Amino acid sequence: MTSSLNEGGTAVFRPSFGGLVLFLGGNPMKTFQVKRKFLSLGDRFTIFDDLGLPSYQVEGSFLKIPKIFTISDMQGQEVSRIEKKPICFLPQFEVILADGTSFTIKKVLTFLKSRYHVQGLDMTVKGNIWDWDFSLEKSGQEIANISQNLR
Numbered sequence: 832m833t834s835s836l837n838e839g840g841t842a843v844f845r846p847s848f849g850g851l852v853l854f855l856g857g858n859p860m861k862t863f864q865v866k867r868k869f870l871s872l873g874d875r876f877t878i879f880d881d882l883g884l885p886s887y888q889v890e891g892s893f894l895k896i897p898k899i900f901t902i903s904d905m906q907g908q909e910v911s912r913i914e915k916k917p918i919c920f921l922p923q924f925e926v927i928l929a930d931g932t933s934f935t936i937k938k939v940l941t942f943l944k945s946r947y948h949v950q951g952l953d954m955t956v957k958g959n960i961w962d963w964d965f966s967l968e969k970s971g972q973e974i975a976n977i978s979q980n981l982r
Contacts, residue, residue: 874900 874891885905892899900913909929916923921938934951945965947956954974958965967975 878902 876889877885878887878889880886888903890901897917898915901909902911903909911926911928914925916925921940924936925933926936927933934949936947936949939946939948944957945959949956953969955968956965957968966973
């Protein structure tokens, strides 16, 4: 297991099973694992909790513009929807939660590493979202790190 602690008191633990555990102010947050099938038509995968039990189902639209991902709980209730905006100079995604809250993820023009800004939550995403290798920052402090590979 690897871990790090930032100045804001958020500890990020990466257990050996590849999940992610966040401790914010000493309180543990939920750990999740994403398991995807390598060959599949469309995007469909399950998100498991730290006990290995399925927690959410993600389904992406197939050959549809704009691309839409629907995230549902295991009872089939939609908890959020992510829609890629089709006509933009740089990629943008609108995220709508079940309670109606929404925010936008916009790619920022950079020359070295990919960077996204989360409008509505005042967060920054650094790294490669498509390769599942990125971190989330708020006020300049890393609050989460998501990676397919342990670091």
